[in-house]
Amino acid sequence: MKRLVTILALVLLAACKQEAPTAPAGKGPPPPPPYQMRAEAPAGDRLAAGRDGKALFENHCGSCHLAGGMGTNLLTKQQMMAGQPPEKGLLANRTDMSPDYVKAVVRQGKMAMPPQTRVDITDAELDSVASYLGKAK
Amino acid sequence: MKLTLPPRISPQQFDVALQAFAGVVGKDWVMSTDADRDAYADVYAPGSAEQWPASAAVAPASAEEVQAIVRLANQHKTPLWPVARGKNLGYGTAAPRMAGSVVLDLGRMNKVLELDPKLAYCVVEPGVGFFDLYEHIQREKAPLWLSVPGNAWGSVIGNALEHGIGYTPYGLHARNLCGIEAVLPDGDIVRTGMGAMKGNASWHLFPMGYGPTWDLAFTQSNFGVVTRAGIWLQPAPEASLELVFDIPEAEDIRWVVDTITPMKISGLIEQNVFIPSWLGKMVLLGQRKDFWDKPSAIPDWRVQELLKEHKLGYWQVALRLYGEESVIKAKAEIIKAAMKKNLDVPPQENWWRTGDPISAFDITMGIPSAVPLQLSDWIGGRGAHMGFSPVVPATGAHVLDQMKRSRRIIDSFDVDFYASFTINGRFANNVNLLIFDRDQPQQIATMKKLFNALIDESAKAGYAEYRTHLGWMDRVMDTFDFNDHALRRFNEKVKDALDPNGIIAPGKQGVWPAAFRDQAKEGRA
Numbered sequence: 056m057k058r059l060v061t062i063l064a065l066v067l068l069a070a071c072k073q074e075a076p077t078a079p080a081g082k083g084p085p086p087p088p089p090y091q092m093r094a095e096a097p098a099g100d101r102l103a104a105g106r107d108g109k110a111l112f113e114n115h116c117g118s119c120h121l122a123g124g125m126g127t128n129l130l131t132k133q134q135m136m137a138g139q140p141p142e143k144g145l146l147a148n149r150t151d152m153s154p155d156y157v158k159a160v161v162r163q164g165k166m167a168m169p170p171q172t173r174v175d176i177t178d179a180e181l182d183s184v185a186s187y188l189g190k191a192k
Numbered sequence: 193m194k195l196t197l198p199p200r201i202s203p204q205q206f207d208v209a210l211q212a213f214a215g216v217v218g219k220d221w222v223m224s225t226d227a228d229r230d231a232y233a234d235v236y237a238p239g240s241a242e243q244w245p246a247s248a249a250v251a252p253a254s255a256e257e258v259q260a261i262v263r264l265a266n267q268h269k270t271p272l273w274p275v276a277r278g279k280n281l282g283y284g285t286a287a288p289r290m291a292g293s294v295v296l297d298l299g300r301m302n303k304v305l306e307l308d309p310k311l312a313y314c315v316v317e318p319g320v321g322f323f324d325l326y327e328h329i330q331r332e333k334a335p336l337w338l339s340v341p342g343n344a345w346g347s348v349i350g351n352a353l354e355h356g357i358g359y360t361p362y363g364l365h366a367r368n369l370c371g372i373e374a375v376l377p378d379g380d381i382v383r384t385g386m387g388a389m390k391g392n393a394s395w396h397l398f399p400m401g402y403g404p405t406w407d408l409a410f411t412q413s414n415f416g417v418v419t420r421a422g423i424w425l426q427p428a429p430e431a432s433l434e435l436v437f438d439i440p441e442a443e444d445i446r447w448v449v450d451t452i453t454p455m456k457i458s459g460l461i462e463q464n465v466f467i468p469s470w471l472g473k474m475v476l477l478g479q480r481k482d483f484w485d486k487p488s489a490i491p492d493w494r495v496q497e498l499l500k501e502h503k504l505g506y507w508q509v510a511l512r513l514y515g516e517e518s519v520i521k522a523k524a525e526i527i528k529a530a531m532k533k534n535l536d537v538p539p540q541e542n543w544w545r546t547g548d549p550i551s552a553f554d555i556t557m558g559i560p561s562a563v564p565l566q567l568s569d570w571i572g573g574r575g576a577h578m579g580f581s582p583v584v585p586a587t588g589a590h591v592l593d594q595m596k597r598s599r600r601i602i603d604s605f606d607v608d609f610y611a612s613f614t615i616n617g618r619f620a621n622n623v624n625l626l627i628f629d630r631d632q633p634q635q636i637a638t639m640k641k642l643f644n645a646l647i648d649e650s651a652k653a654g655y656a657e658y659r660t661h662l663g664w665m666d667r668v669m670d671t672f673d674f675n676d677h678a679l680r681r682f683n684e685k686v687k688d689a690l691d692p693n694g695i696i697a698p699g700k701q702g703v704w705p706a707a708f709r710d711q712a713k714e715g716r717a
Contacts, residue, residue: 088552091559092327102220118323118345118562123552125562129569162227166574169235169285172278173223174251174299 090124093117101177108187112147115176116184119168120146129167146188154189157181193229196245198271198292199711206247209268213250213294216260221300224248232278232295234287234662236576238628238643239636244287244662244715246273249295255373255381255419261296262417263379265695271708272296273697274417276318276350281343282577283354284662289699290711296417298347305420306396309334312425313370313396318349318418322560335428337558339363344560349421353411355659357614357621359556361426361514363464364616368424371395372407374416377691382406382416396422412659414697414705415690429514430546432557433524435539437531438505442469445507445595445613446588447534452509452615453586455530460523463512463556464616470495470504471610471625475567477502480608489606512556517545573629578639580624580646582655586615591622594655598624601649605642621658640717647671663717669702684709 094117097110112120119126122145131144142148158181164170176184197206214222223231224247232249233241250272252258265272273293278286286295302319307328314336316325322344329336339358341351352365362368372384382388384406387395399407410418439448448467455461474483483498484490490498499506511527513520528539544550550557569575580598584590591613602609602624610625626642628635643664647657651671660668672679683703687694694705704712 087326087330087550087559091323091552091561092330093323095327095331118321118560123563128563132569162231164235167569169281170227170231170233172231172249172286172297172299173228174221174249174278174297175231177220 088123089113089121090118090127093121102179104179104182106180106183108183108185109147111176111180112184112187115180116146126168149188150190152189153191154182154185156191157185157188161185193226193233193242193245195224195226195229196242196247196292198247198269198294199290199708201268201270201292205268206270209264209270209294210248210250212264212268213261216257216264217250217252221251221253222248223251232286232297234285236282236285236578236630237287238576238578238639238661238663238717239633241287243291243717244284244289245291246286246288246295247292249286249297251297251300253300255301255375258296258298258301258375258417258419259379259381262375262377262695265294266378266693269693269695269707270294271695271698272417274298276347276353276418277321277345279321279343279346280350280354281346282579282661283659287662289662289665289697289715290708291715293698298417298419301419304328307332307334307336309336311397312336312427313422314425315371315396315420315422316348317420318347320348321346322348322351326558326560329425337362337426337428338560339365339368339426340555340558340560341365342555343562344555345562348423349418352421352423353413353418355412357464357616358558359464359466359614360512360558361462361464362424363614366408366411369407369411369421370397370399370424371422372410372418373420374410374418376416377693377696381419384410412701414687414700414703417696426514426558428546429516431515431517431520432544433513433520434542434544434556435509435511435513435524435527436542437509437511437535437539438537439467439507439509439535440505442506442595443592444534446592448507448509448588449586449591449613449615449620450588451530451534452511453618455527456586456615456617460526461511462514464614465509465511466556466612466614467507467509468612469610470499470506470508471608472612473504473508474498474502475570479572480570481572489603489608510556511539567625567627571627571629574631575627576630577625577627578643578661580626580643580650581657581659582622582650583658584613584620584622584655586618586620591620593653594622594650597649597653598622598646601645602626602642605638605645607638607642643717661717663715665699666702666712666716 093114096114097107099106127144131141134143161171210222232246271293273288274296275286277299298318301317303317306315322340339360339362341356352369356365371387375381385401386392386398513523584594599609612623614621628639656671657668688706694707698705698708
């Protein structure tokens, strides 16, 4: 079973790899996959409340947790082992996390993920991200 | 993590120092809760992270704020441990060598100050990560490529300062540094090379200067805090060809190195050639327990079975050529002919041309990724890794000699052998990866003893590590023993002259300031 999940996860990885659209001939290279081309950090004071949680998540967490990122790859494997569909490897698709759970994992770390400092993501930014990801209220 | 104060500082003095820092950066950027200390701990520590505890962290936003913090640190005798982004995973992460140091986190200084597509360089602050710079280059549509390490989560400057390595023609990252701005331990600020002249347009182009050249003196160093640097970048090539050779036997590394090195030295091969052993591929196919379910090292017979089952050679050489297609084709013929003398099977050939997609996982094409860190999952649990990384001359005889020594020692501890060699010119970096579970005390104890044995035995044979974890910085410095450790005495003379209070990174790479030399025995793994 585990071998099967690994293979499926690799297939998914390969799928993520191919997600980058192919450009028409002569029009230049296609854009990189999401985790390698995050949106810029939203403007504004990093200590201020109420900034866009989705944009903050994509910028601060995206290099691991957008499609193709290391965190997504490992979580995809874990989620599939738990009987969930592979798309649950993307945190944005999860509905089982509360805002407090998101904050705890970010600050304390979990498995391969190290704790994040308040320079990596400020408390105000984490509040916004936790509201965005924490769909289980 | 509980508070560990800097040596000889009372709780009251510490509070006063933190308040003074807050006066510069604002109270939100002085971080001193237990959770903050945890976040700056070494999450991959071999053993308790509390062996290398930070007391707090302070995060300035500009070189001027760094100067002010350094002056206050002198005034309050509070040592600082500068980190660029603090992602030095496997070597200590953001944690300080000396317990109680305040982490000077430069992560907020994250501006790309200049990007010159014609002369192919950029000027960046220490908080700029590989992902940030890559994305900036893409947005600017600049025809430039990065050289990235296996973990691209970290800082471009930080990795270069730590002598990090990549796998492109620009893979010796410290060699890409050109023109540095640094805050000295007394709070003064200096620009190296041509930048010492106001308005000099060659600052980030001419790699030396007038008089002594200091850029590399700020690498793996505690002589100052680098606040910006010029970094040379690779012009995007028109085309690229990957030649993938599977090398069947472990001992074949001898002829492989003797074949590739002359072509690397002559310039025919420009990239740093990474030669990983079979385990590098296996970690992507599953977890260790899927292939070997015992705690003992995977035995040779099982390794041979796995190689056959997964159609892998013991080594894989994925050589990459860059440039104009006609030149690449001519070079490829020379390389194929050279390899054919020892290997009948022709290489797999993978062409890339401008406009083609680039594999998101290909670190030989300057694409940042943290995916290689997935190897931590190989043994499950809270996986961590350390690398024993000696430098050896790039000849088959030296490489084989070092491989046999490492293998004998690692086998004697019943640990899996996972070696790689990267041919960087006249030398090769050998990395022996040791993967362990942070929650298995016996595994950690074994790794520590093994690491000591590797350092000591390799030193006896004349090989030294190029970079190491906090807990071995002194042990490795001890191996540099010419003229009764003259290098350490020289470093410490310079350190004491520049930093009489010893406030910048005491103990970094085994260089201790007089003010804290009594602490050198602590924090050894």
